[in-house]
Amino acid sequence: GESVGLHLPTLSVQEGDNSIINCAYSNSASDYFIWYKQESGKGPQFIIDIRSNMDKRQGQRVTVLLNKTVKHLSLQIAATQPGDSAVYFCAENIQGAQKLVFGQGTRLTINP
Amino acid sequence: NAGVMQNPRHLVRRRGQEARLRCSPMKGHSHVYWYRQLPEEGLKFMVYLQKENIIDESGMPKERFSAEFPKEGPSILRIQQVVRGDSAAYFCASSPGGIRSYEQYFGPGTRLTVT
Numbered sequence: 001g002e003s004v005g006l007h008l009p010t011l012s013v014q015e016g017d018n019s020i021i022n023c024a025y026s027n028s029a030s031d032y033f034i035w036y037k038q039e040s041g042k043g044p045q046f047i048i049d050i051r052s053n054m055d056k057r058q059g060q061r062v063t064v065l066l067n068k069t070v071k072h073l074s075l076q077i078a079a080t081q082p083g084d085s086a087v088y089f090c091a092e093n094i095q096g097a098q099k100l101v102f103g104q105g106t107r108l109t110i111n112p
Numbered sequence: 113n114a115g116v117m118q119n120p121r122h123l124v125r126r127r128g129q130e131a132r133l134r135c136s137p138m139k140g141h142s143h144v145y146w147y148r149q150l151p152e153e154g155l156k157f158m159v160y161l162q163k164e165n166i167i168d169e170s171g172m173p174k175e176r177f178s179a180e181f182p183k184e185g186p187s188i189l190r191i192q193q194v195v196r197g198d199s200a201a202y203f204c205a206s207s208p209g210g211i212r213s214y215e216q217y218f219g220p221g222t223r224l225t226v227t
């Protein structure tokens with residue numbers, strides 16, 4: 001289940017289950033949305049992106065859904081593995097600004 | 113490995129000293145971005161540079177912080193007279209720029225600790 005801790009929201013899932021990580025964004029002028037994975041002590045690693053004129057994009061084991069009506073983005077990870085344990089951030093690229101605005105992040109933990 | 117390189121990976125400075133953080137972008141990338149991350153928080157944009165130009169420094173504190181990206185050599189983020197509140201992880205990203213400016217690839221970061 002999902003819970004909000006002192007800092008980062010945490011999502012705990014059983015190994016092999018699907019994970020859904022959610023993100024709300026704020027700027028209607030954002031033209032690209034990106035999901036990053038950050039493991040402890042490392043820099044953010046690009047997972048998948050989606051253009052604002054799309055509502056779904058699939059990668060290897062990951063799917064990103066975009067709902068512009070409610071300004072909501074989600075990342076679905078199929079068959080979650082221990083190596084998926086990390087903090088996941090959504091980021092929006094504001095058109096013309098050429099900088100990324102990051103969301104708060106969600107810590108994904110995998111139960112064996 | 114032609115990824116974004118940052119050094120040092122860890123930097124300890126006493127209050128009042130200067131910190132210099134270096135970033136070499138990916139091969140072929142001429143756009144560099146610096147972000148700061150506090151523990152348990154997302155990354156916050158600081159500055160966007162191209163070779164010899166600062167394009168957007170809207171996220172930089174007005175005092176003590178400066179950045180450059182010279183024609184030759186790495187991009188440098190410089191923090192003068194560091195204070196404890198400067199302790200954070202500083203990440204550099206690079207992109208091809210233009211319509212692909214959103215494709216930002218991050219380095220491993222420099223973790224600055226101010227004692």
